[in-house]
Amino acid sequence: MDEIKNVIELEKVTKDYGDFKLDNISFSVPEGSVCGFIGQNGAGKTTTINLILDVIKRDAGEIRVFGESVDKNSADLREDIGVVFAEMGFHEFMNGKDIDIMMKNIYKNWDEETFFGYLKRFSLPSKKKCGTFSRGMQMKLQIAVALSHHAKLLIMDEPTSGLDPIVRNEMLDIFREFVIEEDHTILLSSHITEDLEKIADEVVFINGGKLVIAGNKDELLERHGLIKCRKEDAEKISAPLVVHKEISSLGAEILINDRHAAARLYPDLLTEPASLEQIMLHYVSEMR
Amino acid sequence: MKGLIIKDILCLRKQLHITFFSVIGTVVISVMFVLSARFGNIAMAGERMLADNQMTSTDVKNLGVQVLVLLMLLPIAAVGDMTNVFTADGKAGFDKVAASFPIPIRQRVLARFMTIFAMFFMSVTIDTILAAVLSALTDLLSFGEFMGIILSGASVIGIYGSLLIFFCILLGFGKESYAQIFTLLLMILMAFIAGFRTIKMLWLVITEVIPEPVREDGSSFVWNTLDLVKDKWWIFVLTAVCISILSYTLSVLTAERKRGVI
Structure with missing residues (x-):
């Protein structure tokens, strides 16, 4: 090769x-x-x-x-x-x-x-x-x-x-x-x-x-995911998976770095694919 | 590098129009002056002043020479200023584009010097043709003397042009006026160092508030200076070459330090 x-x-x-x-x-x-x-x-x-x-x-x-x-x-x-x-x-x-x-x-x-x-x-x-x-x-x-x-x-x-x-x-x-x-x-x-x-x-x-x-864009999009859930559920998610959490009065939006693992570990929470923009915004927020 | 010279000349397009008209004006006025000095009103005025003992024949001749010298230097002076190129480049943000070209920094700087020397070459060529015509029409100056004056004048303006490029590169975009001031100040300083007494005498003659013996002494310095310009033109040319090389070297070092953002 x-x-x-x-x-x-x-x-x-x-x-x-x-x-x-x-x-x-x-x-x-x-x-x-x-x-x-x-x-x-x-x-x-x-x-x-x-x-x-x-x-x-x-x-x-x-x-x-x-x-x-x-x-x-x-x-x-x-x-x-x-x-x-x-x-x-x-x-x-x-x-x-x-x-x-x-x-x-x-x-x-x-x-x-x-x-x-x-x-x-x-x-x-x-x-x-x-x-x-x-x-x-x-x-x-x-x-x-x-x-x-x-x-x-x-x-x-x-x-x-x-x-x-x-x-x-x-x-x-x-x-x-x-x-x-x-x-x-x-x-x-x-x-x-x-x-x-x-x-x-x-x-x-x-x-x-x-x-x-x-890294590879497709791999990045494939790996990252968004979980939108209640504030109480947000606390359950294992810290190594979490890139950034955004908690508001309406609930929580969490960017995770391994959405397939998250889907396996938390089947009751809905894990969605994240867009590049969402990934960027969460990483920037986390760095602040 | 040739591409950058072409670009610089495009930037100087407006200035070239001015140069063109100054050349035409110079040719017409010079020929008219020479004809008048030989056959017309200027000749008559000179004769009257000679008859009234207001002037000596040397004074009349020297006056004519001075007028011609000024006229001959006009086309060269019109091309001696590269600030328009720096201003245009800065306004367009061309330095970024130029930095992406496959041209080393030293060649980008050299392009600036080549542009100004190309313009000088053009104006000196025009002046040479004019010198040939005028020397045939008048006995005020020989062709050799004309050329001495042209080369000396071109050298002085060449020194100005090459120092100006260095200061423009050193100070950067938007500081072209400061570059012009610094260049002039440096040239005045250099002139003072080179010939303090000559300049002092020139000043005394200009102010005209000095006693006659000193004025006469001063006048002789003026004519001596003119003789120096006519006969020792090679000193000016050599100085211009040395200063241009020094200015180029310093410009390259400065531009490299600024990573080509010139």
Whole structure:
């Protein structure tokens, strides 16, 4: 059996800003997968992405992309990485043609035909200044750029935030299409868990600069569960199973880390599957 | 790197329009001035002043030279400021995009320097053509003297441009005005160190409140300075090259410390 290759590997990575610390983060993203990078605003997602791209210097730990340390040749490694940011980053006066002229002199593998093909597909006028584009159009332009130099890894920082559901779905379709190729991988940072639930294979969840969970999304959803019960029943549930309890005057909602075990142990309580959002909210509440 | 230079030039598009008009203006005014100084009203005025002993023939010539020098430096001065690029990049958040490009930080910094030198090359080429035309039309300055002045002027503005890039990188987005002030202050300081007496005399001549002997002494310094600019242009060029290399090195070190967020 072929060994699973990791496209991104972080080992005990630390970055201390004084008022915020990314603390001892370790996770990996397997080749060919879509990894959802979840966390609240300010959880450290962008800092982690900047560390992976070697835009900021880490204080400790090791980061490897395509099996190579980012310290040595991050610039060369970026030839195979497409990056999409929450904000467009291109100058407002630039149009598609200007961007094409610039990019073909930056990326060795820049494919002009592919780029204009994407612009056409996304209905983006190539002669119109990108400053006049809507937010959805600006995101599509960034995606067109990221996909036009035959990148093997897409790193996206909140690409779907602030977009309407139709455009978001369109984007997800594009991402799905990208990972059809076996060696294509996506690291998708978002706080919109609904999107990640639709597309992600792997999930990395960070909160307050600390890693909360990392692993296969389906396994995570399969394992976690929610029990909604009376306050008195909540006390009966074994502590190692409980991630977080939310007690209100109406009753209790408990996130458990092994719903099949809970169903066996407490057959009289109804155990429901938990969504990524519910899992995230309970973990965040527990950490507070 | 070429892509970044193209982007910088796109950012300077508006500035290039200004440069274009300043070049056209320079060509037209310079040719008109030279023709007038030879055959027109300026020549007549010069003759009258000479007849009335208000000026010596050297003064008339030097005045003409000064006007031409100022005109010739206009196109170079128009391209010496890169703050528009830094402002535009900062406003767009382009540093993040650039940081994701497969370009090492030192090349990203080099792109800035290459842009400014490409613009200088363009304006010096235009000035060279103009110098050839003017030197053929007038006996005020030879082509060699014109070129000396152009290269000296380009060197001084080149020093300004390269120091400005360093200060813009050091201070970061939104501090371009401070970068301009620091650059000017540093250049004034450098000029003082290099030629304190010359600058003092220049100041005395400008203020015109000084006794005649001192003014004459000061005037001779002005012309000496002009001679220095014309004849010892290589000192300026060499200084510009050294300062540009130093500024580039410091800019790379600063940009690397900031992990390319420039």
